[in-house]
Amino acid sequence: MSARFPFFRFSWRRFLAVLSKEFIQMRRDRITFVMMIGVPIMQLMIFGYAINSDPRHLPTLVEMADEGPVSRAVLMGMKTSSYFDFEGVVTSPAQGEAALRDGSANFVVVIPPDFERDVMRGLAPQILLSADASDPTAVGGAASAISGIVDTAMAQTLSGPLAFAAQGKSPFSVVVHRAYNPEGSTSINIVPGLLGVILSMTMVMITAVAIVRETERGTMETLIATPVRPFEVMLGKIAPYVLVGYVQTGVFLLAARALFNVPFTGSALAFFLGFNLFIVTNLALGFLISTVARSQMQAMQLSFFTLLPSILLSGFMFPFAAMPSWAQAIGSAIPTTHFLRLVRKVMLKGAGVGDISGNMLGIAVIMAVIVFVALRRYHQTLD
Amino acid sequence: MSDAPAISVSGLTKRFSGRTVVDHFDMDVPKGAIYGFLGPNGSGKTTTIRMMCGLLTPDEGTGTCLGFDILREQDRIKANVGYMTQKFSLYEDLTIRENLDFIAQMFGVKGRKKRVQAALEDLGLADRAAQLAGNLSGGWKQRLALAACMIHGPALLLLDEPTAGVDPKARRDFWDEIRKLSAQGVTVLVSTHYMDEAVQCDFIAYIAYGKKLISGVAQDIPKMIGLHTYRVTGPDITSLEVALKSEPAVVQVARFGAVLHVSGTDEAALSALADRYRAKGTHNWEQKPAELEEAFIYLMTGAADNFRGDLK
Numbered sequence: 001m002s003a004r005f006p007f008f009r010f011s012w013r014r015f016l017a018v019l020s021k022e023f024i025q026m027r028r029d030r031i032t033f034v035m036m037i038g039v040p041i042m043q044l045m046i047f048g049y050a051i052n053s054d055p056r057h058l059p060t061l062v063e064m065a066d067e068g069p070v071s072r073a074v075l076m077g078m079k080t081s082s083y084f085d086f087e088g089v090v091t092s093p094a095q096g097e098a099a100l101r102d103g104s105a106n107f108v109v110v111i112p113p114d115f116e117r118d119v120m121r122g123l124a125p126q127i128l129l130s131a132d133a134s135d136p137t138a139v140g141g142a143a144s145a146i147s148g149i150v151d152t153a154m155a156q157t158l159s160g161p162l163a164f165a166a167q168g169k170s171p172f173s174v175v176v177h178r179a180y181n182p183e184g185s186t187s188i189n190i191v192p193g194l195l196g197v198i199l200s201m202t203m204v205m206i207t208a209v210a211i212v213r214e215t216e217r218g219t220m221e222t223l224i225a226t227p228v229r230p231f232e233v234m235l236g237k238i239a240p241y242v243l244v245g246y247v248q249t250g251v252f253l254l255a256a257r258a259l260f261n262v263p264f265t266g267s268a269l270a271f272f273l274g275f276n277l278f279i280v281t282n283l284a285l286g287f288l289i290s291t292v293a294r295s296q297m298q299a300m301q302l303s304f305f306t307l308l309p310s311i312l313l314s315g316f317m318f319p320f321a322a323m324p325s326w327a328q329a330i331g332s333a334i335p336t337t338h339f340l341r342l343v344r345k346v347m348l349k350g351a352g353v354g355d356i357s358g359n360m361l362g363i364a365v366i367m368a369v370i371v372f373v374a375l376r377r378y379h380q381t382l383d
Numbered sequence: 384m385s386d387a388p389a390i391s392v393s394g395l396t397k398r399f400s401g402r403t404v405v406d407h408f409d410m411d412v413p414k415g416a417i418y419g420f421l422g423p424n425g426s427g428k429t430t431t432i433r434m435m436c437g438l439l440t441p442d443e444g445t446g447t448c449l450g451f452d453i454l455r456e457q458d459r460i461k462a463n464v465g466y467m468t469q470k471f472s473l474y475e476d477l478t479i480r481e482n483l484d485f486i487a488q489m490f491g492v493k494g495r496k497k498r499v500q501a502a503l504e505d506l507g508l509a510d511r512a513a514q515l516a517g518n519l520s521g522g523w524k525q526r527l528a529l530a531a532c533m534i535h536g537p538a539l540l541l542l543d544e545p546t547a548g549v550d551p552k553a554r555r556d557f558w559d560e561i562r563k564l565s566a567q568g569v570t571v572l573v574s575t576h577y578m579d580e581a582v583q584c585d586f587i588a589y590i591a592y593g594k595k596l597i598s599g600v601a602q603d604i605p606k607m608i609g610l611h612t613y614r615v616t617g618p619d620i621t622s623l624e625v626a627l628k629s630e631p632a633v634v635q636v637a638r639f640g641a642v643l644h645v646s647g648t649d650e651a652a653l654s655a656l657a658d659r660y661r662a663k664g665t666h667n668w669e670q671k672p673a674e675l676e677e678a679f680i681y682l683m684t685g686a687a688d689n690f691r692g693d694l695k
Contacts, residue, residue: 218472222531225438225466226489227458 031298035305042305046312046327054141055322060084060107063096068116069157070172074127075109077153083142084109100132100179101349102358103341106139106321107131115172125172133178134348135189138319143176150174180348187260192347193316195252196339199245199275200282200310205303206241207286212299215290230378238283245279256347266346270353274346277360278339281367285335288374310336338362389414389539389570390435392446392453397430397439397593404430406593407444412572412586417565419584419601420574423683427593428574429469432541435572436466449539462490465532469543471524473531475517479508482516483531490535502530522553529560540564542573546580558583578679587675589682596682605673610634610681611650612673613657615643617666632656637680646677 026033062075078084084107090096096108110128112118118125129146131139154171181188214220214237223233256262264271285306293299311317313331320331331337342359345351390412397405405427412418422428433439435448437457445452451459473482483502487495503509506526516527525545532540542561546554558580565571573584581587581601588598599607615623620641627636627645632652637644647653657668 217475218468218470219474221438221468222472222486223489225436225461225464225468226486227462227491228489 029298031293031301035301039305039308042308043312046309050313050323050327051318052322053137053318055138055319056082056142057085058083058106058139058142058321059087059104060109061088061090061096061099061105062086063090063093063108063110065113066111066115066117070116070119070154071111071127073153073157074111074150074174077149078109078146081145081149083145083149096130097179100130101345101351102355103132103345105132107142119171122171124170127172127174128177129174130177130179133181133184134344135315135319136178136181136184136186137189138321139178140184143178146174146176188262188348189344190316191256191260191262192343193314193340195249195256195275195343196278196314196336197307197311197316198248198252199278199339200285200336201303201307202248203241203245203279203282204286204289204306205300206244207238207283208289208293208299208303209296210237210241211287211290212293212296216295234287238287241283242279245275245282249275262347264347265350266355267352270351270356271343271346273353274339274342274356274360274363277363277367278335278342281335281363281370284367284370284374288370288377291374291377309334313337315340332362333366335363335366338366387414387450388412389416390446390448390572392435392444392448394444395431395434395441395446396443397427397434398442404593405434405441408590408593408595410588410595410598412570414570415565415568416585417561417571417573417583419581419587420572420590421576421581421587421679421682422574422590424576426590428590429543430593431590432466432543432572432574435460436464436541437461438466462535463537463539465535465537465540467528467532467540467542467545469547471528473516473524473528475515477516478513479503479516479519479527480512482527483534486531487534492535498534502534506530522549522556525549525553525557526560529557533564537569539570540572542571544574544576546575546577554580578676581679582675589679591682601675604675605678608673608678608681609648610646610673610678611648611653612644612646612671612677613653613668614671615645615660615666615668616641623666630656635677635681635684637677644671644677646673646681 026036060078064071075086079086087105090099090108093110096105096110099105100108108128108130110130112125112127115125115127127150129143131143133139133143178184214223224230253264257264286303289299289302289306293302309330313323313327314320314334314337315331316336320328320337323331338359342351342356342363345355345359349355388411390410393409395405395408396403408427408431410431420428420432430439434441435446435453437448437453437460440454445454447453448460449463451463453460474485477485480499480503483499484495487499492498500509503512508514508523508527516524519527529542529545540561546557549557554577561571561573562583573580575581584601586599587601587604589596589604597604597607617623620638620643624636624638624643627633627643632647632649633645633656634648635644635646637646645653645657647656657670660666661668
C-alpha cells in the first residue's frame, strides 16, 4: 500500500519538526510577525470604527436672504436630522462657492429673498441646496434625505394660522445643485483619487525595495567602499523612479479623460507642482522604509502597511468627513489625504495654484518629518 | 617615504551593542608585502578590515592606511584601496562588462573603456563579457571580484576571505594572480582560513577574540610560539593519539594520515616523553622543526573557545 502510494508514508515526527521550525522562523522575523498581528487590528479598527458610508454632521453654510418661521423650521429640521452641521453664514454666492471649492463646507443652503412672503402667497419658491458632489458618497445620503426632512418640518410648522399655506401640493421646494459632478458619477470622484493611491503604492514600494535590495545582496558594501557619496547613491537610485511616476501620471491623465470622461478644469501648473511634491514625498517614505527593513520582503510588507491607511483613511474610498475625529487626525498625517484633495480640486473644481497652497503645505510638512527621520536613520558607513 | 608601512594601526577597538569585537588591535603592514590575516570565524577579521578601509568607524584607536588617516581621510583611502568583500557583492543582474564598467565609473577611472577591456582580457572573459555575473561559477565570481577591485589600480588590496567556498584549482589560480600583483608592488592584506594559503604569505597576524595573539614574518611564527614537534609513525596510531592527548607535556596532537605530529612547548618534558615511548619500541619518534601548519593548528585549538557564548 504505502509502497504504491508514497504519500501515505506520513511521519508525524517530520511533520511536527517542519511545523515547529516554521514557528521559530515566524517568531524571529519581527516585522512579519508585527504585520500579521498589526494589519488585521488596523483593518478592524478602520472598518469597524472609522468608516461610515452614510456620513453625517457634514459642514454646512447658510446664505440667508430672508428669515422667518418657515426658513427657521427648515434649517432646524436639517440640523436635527444630524446630516447637516451649520458652521456659519455667508453673505454672497461667491463666498459659498469658495467654501465648496476649498472643501471647508460640503453644503451651502440658500434661502432666496422674499422667501417667507412667497410661501404665503403660494408662489412655491425654491430653496437651493448646493452640494459639493465631487464626492457623491459623502453628500449623497444628506441630499436624498432633504425632501423628507423638509416635509416633516412643514407638517409641524404650517399648522394653525399658517395651515392654509400647506394646502397646496407643496408650498416651496428644495433644489439640490450637485456642483462639480452633476450626474453624481462615482468615477469622477474615484479616478482623480486613484492617482494618489497608484503613486503612493508604486513609488513607496519601488524605492524601498530598490534600496533594500542593495543591502540584502551585499552590493551596498561594494558601493560604499568606492569614493561615491551617499547623496549621489540616493539621488541616482531615486531619480529613475521619479521618471516612472511621471509616466504613471501621464498614462493616468490620458485614461481619465479617454475612458472615464473625467474633466480637467483647473490649472496645469497647480497639478504639476502638486504631483511632483507628492512623488518626492513618497520616495522619501520609501527611503525611510528602506532604513528599517532588512529584506525585500519586509520592505514590501512595510510599504503595504503604509498603503492601507492611504486607501482607507485618506478619503479615497470612504468620505473623510464621515470618520470620527481620531481617524481624521490619523488621516491628516497621511500625504495621500492632502494629495487627494489637491487633485480633486484641480481636476474637478477648477482650482489654481492659490487654492491648493493649504494642501501643498500639508504634504510638505509630512515630507519634512519623513526626511528628518530618514536622514537620522541613514548611515554612510556600516556602523 | 617608501619605507612607510602601507597600513599602520594601533589600539583599534570596535564594539557592537556592548560586545567588543575588536580589542586594541595593532598592526603594521609593510609596503609590497603579502600579509596573511588569520583567525577563527567571528574573531574580528572582517570588522578590522572594514575599519582599515573606512567602512566602519573605530570606537578607539588610530591609524593610517597608505598614509591617510583612517578616521578623517576615508574618502582618499577608498580611492586608493581595492576592497574585496567576503560575500560576492557585485551585481548579479548586470553583465560582467557592465559590472566592471560601473565600478570603474565609481572610481573615476581614466580611459575607462580600454581599462575595462584590458581587465576582461586578463580575466579571460573577453568573449563572455555579455554574460550575467550571477551565472558565473564560484571561482569565476572571485576572479571577477578581484578584477573589479583592481580596476582603479589601487596600491593596496584588502581581501576578505577571497577564496572561501572556491575549489582548489580556482584557489591556486587566484593565488597566482595575487603573487603577480604583489610582484608589481601592490600590497596585499588577505584574510583566510586555509593553512596552505597562510604558508604563501610573507607576514602573518593571528587574531582571536578580537585580540591579536601573534604577528610577524611567517617562517618565524612557530619559533615565536616556542613549539617543538615530533613526527611519530607506527602501528595503531589511533589509540596512540588518544593516549598522547592526555599527556601533560603534549599540547597538541595533529594527525596527517598515518602520521602524528606531537607538539609541546616544554622542550625537556616533551623529549622525556619521547624517550619513554621510544623505550616501548613500538613507534618511531623523530624530532622535526615545527612548521607553520602546527603553529596554526595550535593557535586555532587555543582559540577554539572563541565561540563559547560568543555567537551572535
